[in-house]
Amino acid sequence: xxxxxxxxxxxxxxxxxxxxxxxxxxxxxxxxxxxxxxxxxxxxxxxxxxxxxxxxxxxxxxxxxxxxxxxxxxxxxxxxxxxxxxxxxxxxxxxxxxxxxxxxxxxxxxxxxxxxxxxxxxxxxxxxxxxxxxxxxxxxxxxxxxxxxxxxxxxxxxxxxxxxxxxxxxxxxxxxxxxxxxxxxxxxxxxxxxxxxxxxxxxxxxxxxxxxxxxxxxxxxxxxxxxxxxxxxxxxxxxxxxxxxxxxxxxxxxxxxxxxxxxxxxxxxxxxxxxxxxxxxxxxxxxxxxxxxxxxxxxxxxxxxxxxxxxxxxxxxxxxxxxxxxxxxxxxxxxxxxxxxxxxxxxxxxxxxxxxxxxxxxxxxxxxxxxxxxxxxxxxxxxxxxxxxxxxxxxxxxxxxxxxxxxxxxxxxxxxxxxxxxxxxxxxxxxxxxxxxxxxxxxxxxxx
Amino acid sequence: xxxxxxxxxxxxxxxxxxxxxxxxxxxxxxxxxxxxxxxxxxxxxxxxxxxxxxxxxxxxxxxxxxxxxxxxxxxxxxxxxxxxxxxxxxxxxxxxxxxxxxxxxxxxxxxxxxxxxxxxxxxxxxxxxxxxxxxxxxxxxxxxxxxxxxxxxxx
Amino acid sequence: xxxxxxxxxxxxxxxxxxxxxxxxxxxxxxxxxxxxxxxxxxxxxxxxxxxxxxxxxxxxxxxxxxxxxxxxx
Numbered sequence: 001x002x003x004x005x006x007x008x009x010x011x012x013x014x015x016x017x018x019x020x021x022x023x024x025x026x027x028x029x030x031x032x033x034x035x036x037x038x039x040x041x042x043x044x045x046x047x048x049x050x051x052x053x054x055x056x057x058x059x060x061x062x063x064x065x066x067x068x069x070x071x072x073x074x075x076x077x078x079x080x081x082x083x084x085x086x087x088x089x090x091x092x093x094x095x096x097x098x099x100x101x102x103x104x105x106x107x108x109x110x111x112x113x114x115x116x117x118x119x120x121x122x123x124x125x126x127x128x129x130x131x132x133x134x135x136x137x138x139x140x141x142x143x144x145x146x147x148x149x150x151x152x153x154x155x156x157x158x159x160x161x162x163x164x165x166x167x168x169x170x171x172x173x174x175x176x177x178x179x180x181x182x183x184x185x186x187x188x189x190x191x192x193x194x195x196x197x198x199x200x201x202x203x204x205x206x207x208x209x210x211x212x213x214x215x216x217x218x219x220x221x222x223x224x225x226x227x228x229x230x231x232x233x234x235x236x237x238x239x240x241x242x243x244x245x246x247x248x249x250x251x252x253x254x255x256x257x258x259x260x261x262x263x264x265x266x267x268x269x270x271x272x273x274x275x276x277x278x279x280x281x282x283x284x285x286x287x288x289x290x291x292x293x294x295x296x297x298x299x300x301x302x303x304x305x306x307x308x309x310x311x312x313x314x315x316x317x318x319x320x321x322x323x324x325x326x327x328x329x330x331x332x333x334x335x336x337x338x339x340x341x342x343x344x345x346x347x348x349x350x351x352x353x354x355x356x357x358x359x360x361x362x363x364x365x366x367x368x369x370x371x372x373x374x375x376x377x378x379x380x381x382x383x384x385x386x387x388x389x390x391x392x393x394x395x396x397x398x399x400x401x402x403x404x405x406x407x408x409x410x411x412x413x414x415x416x417x418x419x420x421x422x423x424x425x426x427x428x429x430x431x432x433x434x435x436x437x438x439x440x441x442x443x444x445x446x447x448x
Numbered sequence: 449x450x451x452x453x454x455x456x457x458x459x460x461x462x463x464x465x466x467x468x469x470x471x472x473x474x475x476x477x478x479x480x481x482x483x484x485x486x487x488x489x490x491x492x493x494x495x496x497x498x499x500x501x502x503x504x505x506x507x508x509x510x511x512x513x514x515x516x517x518x519x520x521x522x523x524x525x526x527x528x529x530x531x532x533x534x535x536x537x538x539x540x541x542x543x544x545x546x547x548x549x550x551x552x553x554x555x556x557x558x559x560x561x562x563x564x565x566x567x568x569x570x571x572x573x574x575x576x577x578x579x580x581x582x583x584x585x586x587x588x589x590x591x592x593x594x595x596x597x598x599x600x601x602x603x
Numbered sequence: 604x605x606x607x608x609x610x611x612x613x614x615x616x617x618x619x620x621x622x623x624x625x626x627x628x629x630x631x632x633x634x635x636x637x638x639x640x641x642x643x644x645x646x647x648x649x650x651x652x653x654x655x656x657x658x659x660x661x662x663x664x665x666x667x668x669x670x671x672x673x674x675x676x
Contacts, residue, residue, distance in 0.1 A: 056647050058647045058648075058651065060651050062655060072651060074650060074651065092650075094654075182625075183626065184629070185625060185627065186626065243664070250625060250626070251626045251627055253626075254627050254631050254634055255634050255635070257640070263664050265664060303664050303665040304665070307666075309640060309642070311634040311635065316639045320666075322665040324664075324665065330661045330662060332662040338645075356656075356660060358660065383660060383661055384661040387660070387661075389660065395648075413655070413659075439655075445648075
């Protein structure tokens with residue numbers, strides 16, 4: 001699968017080419033530096049032969065401080081067939097271990113929780129944020145996409161996708177159509193996708209807002225088991241998603257383009273996180289009970305996305321803004337930018353900045369109060385609460401001979417959950433109920 | 449006199465604002481030359497650039513056509529539209545052309561031909577009249593392109 | 604929500620009609636044809652990022668891969 005007949009990998013720059021002296025020095029340097037890297041230049045590049053397989057592979061480590069650790073391997077292969085068709089294949093394998101916040105609040109005494117399976121329990125020390133440490137899973141995901149040019153103006157595409165992990169299965173199909181206007185300076189895109197997911201949680205799906213049965217509160221295993229089973233529903237449940245996307249890409253001038261998308265997503269079925277709970281506390285903030293969360297069984301989401309990207313003499317830059325809103329009343333704003341600078345024709349550095357801010361869904365509550373009736377829906381999952389987050393990342397890339405490319409990426413991601421205005425009773429004031437979460441990702445990629 | 453001048457200038461814009469062989473381009477020595485030097489032959493005018501994928505695919509085909517039909521009076525003329533000639537030369541080093549290559553870095557000739565995409569090709573008969581044009585280069589249609597040339601060469 | 608959809612669609616229509624004056628000639632797309640200018644030039648990074656944010660945040664999606672690039676053929 002090596003691009004053996006791809007000889008067009010040197011990318012002479014306009015700048016160096018316009019100065020013969022500089023060019024001479026540059027090529028001498030390139031020659032001296034063992035010729036492993038393609039020689040000089042960056043800006044405009046010569047077209048490459050695209051008929052062979054093009055493969056991208058990446059290995060990523062994701063690690064949260066004291067929580068989830070994940071390894072993800074991803075491989076993508078692309079091949080052009082004739083002048084008009086492109087096949088894309090993708091395979092992803094990831095493995096996850098570690099603890100994640102259960103949704104319960106920290107307490108002045110140690111707390112005991114039942115594991116999701118019902119087999120065994122775990123203790124959380126006084127003052128600690130309760131984490132469910134039984135989290136480990138392996139996921140395999142594969143997808144195939146075909147895109148076909150019908151004539152100079154129209155392009156259609158279609159794809160299938162499937163993923164499987166221990167307690168979750170997802171299958172999907174998608175289709176899209178693209179039309180160029182105005183000498184291909186304007187492209188309109190209409191796409192749709194449907195996915196069908198099956199949720200089969202470890203230990204079964206909890207009964208909405210039922211109390212967690214804890215072995216210590218029962219005299220016999222049988223009595224405990226009966227109580228635990230009463231908190232569970234039999235069988236699996238499913239979730240269906242229909243996505244619609246309308247997009248426009250506009251070339252603004254010789255160096256800048258603009259993309260704008262509107263996306264509509266309708267999700268229905270089992271949307272609750274079966275592993276998340278809420279603490280029920282009294283007026284002193286002391287936990288009386290732990291109940292399993294419950295979310296509505298449908299969600300309608302809108303997204304607006306605008307991105308502009310520019311070709312610089314010795315780099316590339318993009319800026320994007322995304323606005324999301326849905327009928328759970330969650331709204332979010334995302335600002336993101338990438339800036340790439342070519343130190344030479346074969347080596348670049350890139351900076352990535354991202355800022356994210358969301359407001360809580362209308363049924364988010366950091367805990368429930370014992371003296372108020374149970375609501376229909378409730379979740380203490382910080383991921384759908386008030387939160388801001390930012391990412392700062394760097395990436396370095398080497399363009400090697402033969403069209404190969406090697407990149408390294410390091411990113412820091414911090415989430416700052418916030419109180420959505422809930423008054424904290426008694427002892428809860430002593431604890432950080434909205435702890436900051438920090439994560440690092442490290443990634444190595446190779447393309448050939 | 450002024451009317452005549454106006455008439456002539458109108459006429460000339462009329463001539464130059466359409467695909468024809470009455471256009472000035474540069475040769476590899478940066479000398480301004482006219483496309484009319486190929487008049488009397490069947491002329492396949494191709495517009496290309498170093499960064500364009502289908503253009504690269506069209507080069508071997510244009511080489512083959514030029515070789516096969518030179519004696520019957522075919523002239524393949526590929527006009528490069530790179531703003532930086534060095535890129536075109538780099539491309540030609542890796543993909544040598546056995547046909548006439550001309551340069552129009554200003555793009556004014558391309559504008560007159562009103563290109564809709566890259567590459568674009570225009571076929572002129574022996575009388576210098578535009579007979580056919582194509583947007584893009586599709587390997588699947590190469591036999592059709594050749595057939596058009598053959599029938600014009602027979603005229 | 605229907606109102607939002609309506610606004611979005613009319614924005615795109617207005618944008619599209621305004622767009623006919625924008626753009627460049629086919630032979631002026633050399634910079635836009637650069638591989639690093641493709642909208643999916645960092646598809647793997649985007650897929651990995653999207654997966655992280657999808658599982659850690661309350662909203663997702665918005666980006667799609669369409670258009671852009673060289674515009675050849």
